[in-house]
Amino acid sequence: MISGLTLLLISVVLFFSGYLFYGRFLTKKFGIDKNQKTPAHTMEDGVDYVPAKAPVLLGHHFASIAGAAPIIGPVTAAVFGWGPVYLWIIVGGIFMGAVHDFSALIASVRHKAKSIALVIDEQIGTFGKRLFLVFAWSALILILAAFLVIVAKTFEAKPEVAAASALFILLALIFGVSLYRLKLNLVVGTIVGVLLLFLCIYIGMMFPLKLGLTAWIWILIGYIFAASVAPVWILLQPRDYLNSFLLYILLIGAFVGILLTNPKIELQFYAGFSKEIGYLFPILFVTVACGAISGFHSLVASGTTSKQLNRETDAKLIGYGGMLIESLLAVIALITAAMLTGDKYRAFMPLKKTGNPVELFADGVGGFLASFGIPLETGISFAALAVSAFALTSLDTGCRLARLSFQEFFASKKSGKQDKLLGNRFFATLVSVMAGGGLALSGQWKAIWPLFGAANQLLAALALLAVTIWLRNKKSSNWFVRYPMYFMYIMTNCALFILIWQNIRRGHYIITFFTVLLLGVSLTMVIHAIKSLRRPRAAAS
Numbered sequence: 001m002i003s004g005l006t007l008l009l010i011s012v013v014l015f016f017s018g019y020l021f022y023g024r025f026l027t028k029k030f031g032i033d034k035n036q037k038t039p040a041h042t043m044e045d046g047v048d049y050v051p052a053k054a055p056v057l058l059g060h061h062f063a064s065i066a067g068a069a070p071i072i073g074p075v076t077a078a079v080f081g082w083g084p085v086y087l088w089i090i091v092g093g094i095f096m097g098a099v100h101d102f103s104a105l106i107a108s109v110r111h112k113a114k115s116i117a118l119v120i121d122e123q124i125g126t127f128g129k130r131l132f133l134v135f136a137w138s139a140l141i142l143i144l145a146a147f148l149v150i151v152a153k154t155f156e157a158k159p160e161v162a163a164a165s166a167l168f169i170l171l172a173l174i175f176g177v178s179l180y181r182l183k184l185n186l187v188v189g190t191i192v193g194v195l196l197l198f199l200c201i202y203i204g205m206m207f208p209l210k211l212g213l214t215a216w217i218w219i220l221i222g223y224i225f226a227a228s229v230a231p232v233w234i235l236l237q238p239r240d241y242l243n244s245f246l247l248y249i250l251l252i253g254a255f256v257g258i259l260l261t262n263p264k265i266e267l268q269f270y271a272g273f274s275k276e277i278g279y280l281f282p283i284l285f286v287t288v289a290c291g292a293i294s295g296f297h298s299l300v301a302s303g304t305t306s307k308q309l310n311r312e313t314d315a316k317l318i319g320y321g322g323m324l325i326e327s328l329l330a331v332i333a334l335i336t337a338a339m340l341t342g343d344k345y346r347a348f349m350p351l352k353k354t355g356n357p358v359e360l361f362a363d364g365v366g367g368f369l370a371s372f373g374i375p376l377e378t379g380i381s382f383a384a385l386a387v388s389a390f391a392l393t394s395l396d397t398g399c400r401l402a403r404l405s406f407q408e409f410f411a412s413k414k415s416g417k418q419d420k421l422l423g424n425r426f427f428a429t430l431v432s433v434m435a436g437g438g439l440a441l442s443g444q445w446k447a448i449w450p451l452f453g454a455a456n457q458l459l460a461a462l463a464l465l466a467v468t469i470w471l472r473n474k475k476s477s478n479w480f481v482r483y484p485m486y487f488m489y490i491m492t493n494c495a496l497f498i499l500i501w502q503n504i505r506r507g508h509y510i511i512t513f514f515t516v517l518l519l520g521v522s523l524t525m526v527i528h529a530i531k532s533l534r535r536p537r538a539a540a541s
Contacts, residue, residue, distance in 0.1 A: 048404070060232075060237050062240075062325060068394075074330045075336070077288045079276065088288055092293050095484065096293040099484055106312075108306035123469040135458075141435045144440070201382075267338040285491040302463075467485075499511070
């Protein structure tokens, strides 16, 4: 019988090999130049365009893309058996997800660190850009609404997490000022910062912060507004960098725990094609997103990360490497589910319900940490805290991305300048926060949330489409992004057709309406892409 340790070691070897060899291949294909000045330097503004050292930016990028999704997806999809999920994480992570993130980052850097939407504008046309921005902004508003409620519920249920999170923010402000204004040495600052991070956790457990759900939603609305308009160096960069150590420690602890316990894989390798969540093809590929490939990553890579990239050579570590670290987290999450028997798995993930993947993951990691002396309850609480911290990170990054998307929609194509009102960062943030907050407080986000998996993967397909056309217009080889684009586009559209059919049968006409809209976006973008390919164009920069 195969063990969790075997699966983990195989994945580590494959991910490391992929980073060394396929990552090097992509670096050559993209023509990465260490001497080329990045937009973080040429367009530095002290707010969004701020160069960051590679470890700091990796922390921000990783914290922003991780969240709870690489845990929820693999654990939920394990209903099909651990085998299909494991294979998809490995193949998807190396040849699709990491390629998607790396290529989106480089394409953005080569287009003045603008978002994928602006790459679409130059390569496909203004209509395509506007359609993508509306789609991306709408998806981000849905993310804001969902994560506002998720984080608020976590804070209400675990007031110690709320107190620790508040202290994290204060610590990040101090760290940011110390690093960028007082020129504190990064190594020294990191050691002190991580120690203080754990002190924040201890103080949070001693002095929990108890408030109701609605109160927390309003507080979080105020926080994400401030985080979105503040310079990245004062809060976003340092908080994400320090928070990333929570997940690094969690990964290392789980890795050591698996080495010591060598858990047996009890779940079936393959449990069937049709399950409660749908058919393996194509539902697996829209359920397991983060950890294999996720369109949200292209928004992060081209929305915030590209504006902070210090050198082009850092892009491989941050774009390609960051994704593979997340894939490793997804493998560990899968192992926490696969080491359970079918009955125990179903106890966590009841039939026809979403279950509680995070609770299952936290229990599994708590058991791994207990193998080398950490009390079980402490290990479970730490795992839950780390996941909650990343959910909050995804929340404030999502708000900043929504603000940037709103601003880009109203930017002048000729001058690139923002509209004085609609392009103002305070106004754009206010509109985005009001939309997300209103949706959260109304509870209506739940009606359309089932579409998010397909919408997210459609973002990935469209981002790869934009990069494919950019490389084609440069007369460069593009098969390494084109074939993943074909695959994701087929999977996403098949999933959309199935969702339409299922929701019509169930009488869920609101979801059906939005699913048809998504399908329309998908088909329209492809039509405009084909038209752009037929037009002779000068090579893009």
